[in-house]
Amino acid sequence: MKKGLFFVLALSLMLSTAAFAADTIKIGLMAPLTGKWANEGQEMKQVVDLLADELNAAGGLLGKKVEVISEDDAGDPRQGALAAQRLSTQDVVASVGTYGSSTTEATQGIYDEYEIIQIANASTAVRLSEKGLPLFFRSCPRDDEQGIVGAKTLIKAGYKKIALLHDNTSYASGLATEIRNELEREGVKPVFFEALTPGEQDYAAILTKMKGANPDVVFFTGYYPEAGLMLRQKKEMGWNVPFMGGDATNNPDLIKSAGKDAAAGYMLVSPPVPGDLDTPEAKAFLDAFKKKYTGQPGSIWSVLAGDGFNVICEAIQKAGTTDTKKVAEYLKTQMKDFPGLTGKLAFNNKGDRVGDVYRIYKVDAGGNFVLQQ
Structure with a gap:
């Protein structure tokens, strides 16, 4: 009798957990939350969490709440592979991040195997998008x-x-x-x-x-x-x-x-520093970020993580599904001039961002990054 009761309770718990999971759309964030690039990773998390909160307050995605699941890669390829493995077992549709190209490269095969969309925000090494991986994208430009x-x-x-x-x-x-x-x-x-x-x-x-x-x-x-x-x-x-x-x-x-x-x-x-972003979308985002975190983002790479999150959500909404192959197809063939935080976004068949992004900066005597052109 006790064994039967335990089985019923366990089954009930499993079903309730599955039901809860079905009510959310999970998007991963892989970032260096610790280590020498921790300030980058922590700000990436702040940006993506803010955008997820705003999206959920506006009704979510496909009638469901978006749940962000963050994993720390510590800016290390081995830790990155472990973080990608953890995310891949949690039913995420996509993974935003990460910062370093070497860490991203260590995770590409894992995400490809699990058919999870990967959208890097700061990994600019050319060879990452030359491998023919159909679900790899990046919101940043290439080297x-x-x-x-x-x-x-x-x-x-x-x-x-x-x-x-x-x-x-x-x-x-x-x-x-x-x-x-x-x-x-x-x-x-x-x-x-x-x-x-x-x-x-x-x-x-x-x-x-x-x-x-x-x-x-x-x-x-x-x-x-x-x-x-x-x-x-x-x-x-x-x-x-x-x-x-x-x-x-x-x-x-x-x-x-x-x-x-x-x-x-x-x-x-x-790419432009956050303070030089002048689109209406960027200004609204910067105001919201300052209100929540009492300061402006210090890094353009965290804002590019926000772009990665936004384009994934837009593609899921427009494709009407979380099927990653269909979402990737929308990103490559139908997304045109999406109004991103860092400017208009579109992607080529390799998953690379299309368009000119780079600028020249010079540090002045006050320690400020000043746009030169």
Whole structure:
């Protein structure tokens, strides 16, 4: 009798859980909630949670509430694979994120196997969308586009002796290669092309080695923690060579790490910072974010996570289904000029965002990222 009663209770619990799950549409968020990029991941979560709350307050999606399930990848490929596995067992339709290209690459096969849409918000490595994975998308642009803009900026500024430094990650090494190839097509051969080890506390050795090549500019394609530290240490050693960087250095913590004096004059190639977004959709979002979190988003990558969430929800609504193949088909063939937070969005057959996004920024004496063009 007790065994029978236990079976009935267990079955009832399972059915009630299934019924609850059927009443929500689950969307995953994979982000570096801890680790060296935690400020990026935490802000990604804030943005997506805010947009989900607004959507649910307006009636949800297909008559159901949207439930965001967040997993921490710690900015590490191995942790990312585990996070993707956890999300893949929780009936998510799609996964928004993540930040680093190497971490995203470690998860692509998992999401593809489970037929889950993946929309990266900051993973710009070219090869991610060259694999023919039908459910992979990204709301951010690609490194080959960034490489062209970066190389043209260097050439336009008149630099002839260019040092390229990366950190061996998928993103940084890929971007450095794209810039080198573009420079060489224009007849400019870099005088230095090497990698540093990310996460170290002293870059005097690599800075001294670069200085020996006598460049008139250094372009670093890695991330903001290392960029900020090198700017500070470069100033301490009295080396006044200009530094430029890629879009992974677009973060307020760059200024904190370097100090305003050392960061002044630093230039970077990046999508617009949040404060330069001027569409009605962006302004409404920024007002809502400031009201809820008492401040403006510091990173464009968190806003691009919001774009990823919004286009997934739009595609589910317009396709009238959570069937991931049909949702992906809508994104690739029917979504045109969607009014995103960072501008109009559409996707090509590879899942890449269509359109020009990159701009040039320069850090002023007050530590602000100032749009140059």
